[in-house]
Amino acid sequence: MLQDKKILLPDHVGSRIASDLKRLKFDVTVLKDREWTELSPRIKVLSLSDYNQDGILLIDINGTLILDLNDSSPRGWGGYIKKIASKYKETFLLQIAGYGDADMINYFDEDGRRIEPRAALKLPVGATVSRVADAFNIRHVLPFSSLHKYQRSDSIWANEYTTPLEDYSRGFASRQCDFLPAFIRYDCANGDVEEINPAQTPDVVVDPIDFGDDWSEPLKNEDRQKLEAYIKAISHLGEVMDFINFRVGSQDNIIELRDKGFKKGIVFEAPRRSLMRAARWEIFDDLLIGNFMKTSLVGKWPQSRLYPDFTPYVSKYADNGLAKSPEEIHEYFQQYSKRAPFEFFRHRLENSIASIVRTNLDTRSPLYQVAQKSWWFAKQKLPM
Secondary structure, three states: OOOOOEEEEEOOOOOHHHHHHHHOOOEEEEEOEOOOEEEEOOEEEEEEEOOOOOEEEEEEEOOEEEEEEEOOOOOOOHHHHHHHHOOOOOEEEEEOOOOOOOOOOOEEOOOOOEOOOHHHHOOOHHHHHHHHHHHOOOOEEOOOOOOOOOOEOOOHHHHHHOOOHHHOOOOOOOOOOEEOOOOEEEOOOOOOEEEOOOOOOOOOOEOHHHHOOOOOOOOOHHHHHHHHHHHHOOHHHHHHOOEEEEEEOOEEEEEEOOOOOOOOEEEEEOOHHHHHHHHHOOOHHHHHHHOOOEEEEEOOOOOOOOOOOOHHHHHHHHOOOOOOOHHHHHHHHHHHHHHOHHHHHHHHHHHHHHHHHHHHOOOOOHHHHHHHHHHHHHHHHOOO
């Protein structure tokens, strides 16, 4: 259906998506960072890519600026975005928000007890949204990129942690930004706002077998070999943990990463078909955020759990960035650093400080919430 359309992509190191689509004969254009591209006399776009394989899109429609952060955060681009936004009278922020279920939250401890996610706190979403909007001097904000439901019978448990539409504005307290409904039509010529009010998607439960996922199906010998090759190719994993166990069809399939014992590792429990597709196509992040795969942490892990030593190295740098060895990882970050050296250095420094907080403080604790509020206060007061 999209074969005759032009596809615009961020300029990511590795060019995984662009290369795959071009091989399938799609018409692909990669947008250079920080360069406006005119799509029509009244519409132009600017793309920003980052080392987390995320893309930020700025859209100018007839003099109205839409800042589409998707599920990203500005990794070194904050000051640049704020500078552009300051030139516009009408600005919109589109960014993922919510209690926090749009990530990997299906965690268990070594005894098989579910680890309650931070989303269970149901902290006021509007407070976070308004802090981000104020940091970039944005005029309008609305719920975006997180209005989903879980439908598989092995993931519907996560619906308890999704964010009802009426909760997105709870705690919103901006002096310069207003909160708009989620589904609107906005006229960039005269500023008129019209609510669309689409029908709500019905609640349905789908059996995993409809996707080919039979939880009782074990791995085959060739499956185990492919999984081992996939995991061991990512060298960083062997530096930070001893093993990864894929429990499939109630059978353990242990991949040893070090010879020092089994003190620290991960147990992933997943259905065979989805697991092998994720490994074969190198899209492991789909398993994580689907929240039907169960993840148990063995040994001592930081409060941030799979961050920063598993998720980014597997799903971001390796799967999408094609960087697996230490040399490839070094070159990967060098390429992003060269695009904006000062901004990159400053962000990495800030991120190191934030990582210390995330790895040592329980994200559900009041102290973490104080630290988070202080962080955004500093963002608003200091040059980004």
